[in-house]
Amino acid sequence: MDKAQSLLSLARLCEKPNPSGNINCAIFATLYPEKFSDEASAAQYARPNWTRNGADWLWLRDVGMLRYTESVDAAMTLVPEGWSIGVGDLRGYDPPVWRAHLRDHRPQSLTPEGHSHIWVEGNTPESMALAICTAALRALAAEKTNG
Numbered sequence: 001m002d003k004a005q006s007l008l009s010l011a012r013l014c015e016k017p018n019p020s021g022n023i024n025c026a027i028f029a030t031l032y033p034e035k036f037s038d039e040a041s042a043a044q045y046a047r048p049n050w051t052r053n054g055a056d057w058l059w060l061r062d063v064g065m066l067r068y069t070e071s072v073d074a075a076m077t078l079v080p081e082g083w084s085i086g087v088g089d090l091r092g093y094d095p096p097v098w099r100a101h102l103r104d105h106r107p108q109s110l111t112p113e114g115h116s117h118i119w120v121e122g123n124t125p126e127s128m129a130l131a132i133c134t135a136a137l138r139a140l141a142a143e144k145t146n147g
Helices: 003-014 021-031 039-045 054-062 072-076 128-146
Strands: 083-090 097-104 119-124
Touching: 003 021, 003 128, 021 039, 021 054, 021 128, 072 128, 083 128, 097 128
Parallel strands: none
Antiparallel strands: 083 097, 097 119
């Protein structure tokens, strides 16, 4: 699976309820494979269903893994440079559904009229952080696909 497809798979996981340390780890390993001893190790940690032990979690914290699915601040670090973000809740849902949308405003992504043609969003009833993660991972995948 190429990196863009991996990012899209992780975005789909973020649309499901419940922030997850395993998803956080998979995001970190996918985005920062250089933090691991080799490609095989990064690939192992990038599997969201792989069981990690206490030593793994301590090491991951020490090398800089953030709680992307649990913290708005951590999720915002996933938003690519040059993209704008809007966050809110969709009215009429009980419980509310959080929505995050991103637009690519880098010069190479704008139409001749100056409009962004790349738009992604994430919707989840669980949390704002998960909505941001979903949209940001889709934006990162779009960057890998579209250059």
